[in-house]
Amino acid sequence: MRINNLLLKHYLKNVIFINGTACAGKSTMVKMLADKYNLICCGENYECIPENITTPQTHPNLSYFQTMSDWQAFVNRTPKEYHDWIVGCSNELTQFEITYLISISRSQKVIVDTNIPIEILREIADYNQVAIMICPTKMSVEYFFERNDADKAFIREQIMKSDNPEKTMANYRDILKYIARHSYDKFKDSGFFTLERADATKDTRQETAETLAKHFGLST
Numbered sequence: 001m002r003i004n005n006l007l008l009k010h011y012l013k014n015v016i017f018i019n020g021t022a023c024a025g026k027s028t029m030v031k032m033l034a035d036k037y038n039l040i041c042c043g044e045n046y047e048c049i050p051e052n053i054t055t056p057q058t059h060p061n062l063s064y065f066q067t068m069s070d071w072q073a074f075v076n077r078t079p080k081e082y083h084d085w086i087v088g089c090s091n092e093l094t095q096f097e098i099t100y101l102i103s104i105s106r107s108q109k110v111i112v113d114t115n116i117p118i119e120i121l122r123e124i125a126d127y128n129q130v131a132i133m134i135c136p137t138k139m140s141v142e143y144f145f146e147r148n149d150a151d152k153a154f155i156r157e158q159i160m161k162s163d164n165p166e167k168t169m170a171n172y173r174d175i176l177k178y179i180a181r182h183s184y185d186k187f188k189d190s191g192f193f194t195l196e197r198a199d200a201t202k203d204t205r206q207e208t209a210e211t212l213a214k215h216f217g218l219s220t
Helices: 005-011 026-037 071-075 079-104 118-124 137-142 150-160 165-188 205-216
Strands: 015-020 040-042 110-113 130-134 193-196
Touching: 005 079, 005 118, 015 026, 015 118, 026 040, 026 110, 026 205, 071 150, 071 165, 079 110, 079 165, 130 165, 130 205, 137 165, 150 165, 165 193, 193 205
Parallel strands: 015 110, 015 130, 040 110, 130 193
Antiparallel strands: none
């Protein structure tokens, strides 16, 4: 069964989407705007998959953690393997994310740190429902492990447990570079409203939140 994109667009009218590169400030903006404007907050990696519905046969990328040999295999994949897995997860997750967002946005606005592909967002959301946040490749790599993020801390811990932590860290940074290079231009040329973070040392949170609020029509 296929659902017409215009129908999806209608039922997603209360959803605000933020997508983009790592370290651009997406999760911070989702939380800030949700708090200020009383929006339902769906932060990074929010749970939208019903229990026991994915299998390695139907969703091989989302089921990766069930089939991987160990965490060393996870952090030592080649950059292309890791990138392809990220893209695969995004594609497999999209249907779950869309149906979940429809179910929770009937009577209240929702803001989501999303991984829905750009080409699909163009079909299911209006211009003022989407914002893209990006940062230069160098910044996304350098500051990846500097954030107060439990998932990033866990990955770093697994890297440090490897037989050769220096080599494993170098490989993981190559992974981050590969992902960033392949996503930066795609996001920058998406045609959606885009903000680029140019300086990670400067606190621009309030200014960025105000700019996004105006774009999304949350403030006058």
